[in-house]
Amino acid sequence: MSTQIHRLTITELASCDDCVVLRVTGELDQTGEALFLGTLGACVDAGHRHLVLDTTALSFCDSRGLNCLLAMRWLLERRDGRLLLAGAGRRLTDLLAQTGSAHLLPSHRTVGHALAELPQAQRPVWPPLQD
Template sequence: MSTQTHRLTITQITDCEHCAVLRVSGELDQSCEEYFLGTLAAIVDAGRRHLVLDVTALVFCDSRGLNCLLAIRWLLKRLDGRLILAGAGRRLSELLVQTGSTELLPVRRTVGLALLELPEAHRPVWPPAPDPDEKS
């Protein structure tokens, strides 16, 4: 499943009953705020209380984007869940440090390392099996 606006794409890589791994690509700012929050809220409403966001391809995130990440973190925390970022680039990492958000939004180098932060029973299979319908 992949959805997008003109500047942001959210692709579900894998999931299980309690967790979803999503790739967030493009720019996360005011113009994408409603789309980002709506898409992730729907995934949480479907029962996922842990989200790992692969932000390797997130090329821009401003203060509004950071507020979106913090809002999703707040929602998941209320459900005893977690939000973990994987593969944050230099700019996003600097934004988290400058705003004192590194403890609220933990960043791991890879999705695999991020998933290790979750209870084993709540982790999807990683790496996911290749999709037989997808052409190489």
């Protein structure tokens, strides 16, 4: 699954019953807000309690994007799940630090490190198997 609108692309990299790993590429701002919330909301509706976002290719995130991340964190926590970030670049890391959100949305160096935060039975195979 890959969805793109304007300057934002969200691609599923791996999944299992409890967790999905998504690559978020481009710009997370007002133009991508509906796509971001709709795509991640559909993952939660499908039963995934944990979302891991690979943000290595996220080139821009403003306050609207941060609000999207915090909204998904809130939703997942109410379902006994977690939102985990992986590979945050300097800009996203700075935004999280400047807004006091770094403790709410901790970033892990890699997707593998983020997945290690979850119980083994709730993690998809990583790295994904090639077809």
